Amino acid sequence: MVASTRVPSSRTSQRHLVGVAAPPLVALVALLAGWELMTRALGVPAFLLPPPSAIARAGVTDAAGLAMATLITAEAAVAGFALSTLLGVLAAVLLATSRPLERALYPYAVLLQTVPIVAIAPLLVLWFGPGGRAVTVSAFIVSVFPVIANTLAGIRSVEPSLRDLFRLYGAGRLATLVKLELPAALPSIVTGLRVAAGLAVIGAIVGEFVAGFSEGAAGLGILVLSAYRQLRTDLLFAAVLCAAALGLTLFGAVSLTGRRLLRRWHPSARG
Template identity: 40%
Template sequence: MRSSLKTWALPALVLLGLLAGWELLVRAAEIPAYTLPAPSLVAQTLVAHFGSLAGSWWVTVKITAGALALACAGGVLIAAAFALSPTLERALFPVAVVLQVTPIVAVAPLILIYVHSTTAALLLCAWIVAFFPILSNTVIGLRAADANLRDLFRLYRATPWQRLRLLRLPAALPYFVAGLKISGGLSLIGAVTAEMVAGAAGRETGLASRILEASFRTETPKMFAALTLLVLTGVGIFALFNALSAWLLGSWHASESTRPD
């Protein structure tokens, strides 16, 4: 219990200090709300408009979760195929790299043109952003199996599928979880970016569209309120996968060890 309090006390104090400094700065400098609203005003705006923002938040969450699920399924399956067939990896891995380095802001308008379903287009945009970290980390993890254990499996004439299932996949689990933490935030970023492109035409009602709508009306406190929901969502995603990592790896992997150095 004390360890948990120590872990959370310092970050909480830093965050409260930053918010208090922000509040004091706005009040002391008499900064108008349309330029920089105080945290207290942002909180009031969030409470006042929570009903309308909650529906938009749910749209964003569904796109984020769907894209992350597709990235996990696709990344793990393709990484496993790469592990079983190095030739396939050499042929297709450059395609994954191309997807990774292509700016989503540049291709999102094209995807929205070519894909008739707006929801499917948004999912595809978010998936493109979230896919590569899962694939790359899992591929590295599948290669990270102990060389002595690999030799032992060959000695006992294990099949490629047995080596994958019993040796490589357990070795890749810490790497997959690390990729999951990265892709969780990236899927939210991809969803918001795609929503902004689609929301400019008024076709979606995600939080990004609410931010654009508020910016057009110079409703800066509402923009900050929507942004606060996005930030809290991202923090929640990271905390969820951090807890998942501790649950999956805490009893056996060094990355989740609580012993001091």
């Protein structure tokens, strides 16, 4: 009886997975085929728009260099993302303790989001030196604001009646934060982390454009610049695809972790 109930469930899950994955895969195949045919039929120069086959060849030929560059960029992006997670949540908790404090300091958090990272990247090189530290700080600056904003919004959205209930039972500020506010804000925090995950990769690559080369360690940003200067557009596309894959991997890891944390009690993680 148990086996007969599991097989249909497994088949249903497989059909659902195929139904979800098939449309984007078909669209991707059609796009790549059209791209390949167009570049060959129109004779588009490879340095302007290489066909997908040339990009694939470059990815295979330079696989070792791409893998090393991706690893270097990943280290800086993950470190910056970890910093934005820790400091962003702590900053939001601090701002949530006082409305005057929030009004005084929140504009400076917004400033981190509005100032172009390219404009301050040279300062990061002067302050932290070229290489990984400056790139990590760049990733942190770009990705911290969504964490602060979403965590603060989640804490502020807690039902007043629940706060009153905790106050009625004599719960202190720390107990209310740990047992009520942070758990209630967790869906908002996960949303902020999903946004920050992609932004951390962007911040790391932009930081590498200015500060990313140190002691022979070159990430994807440096590889993109090098391929551009050599008119290796096929390698440039391959590096961009590696950056996109890195961002998707980090985003997927955050989404999976958030889903595991929320699936037992929050509707957003069900289904």
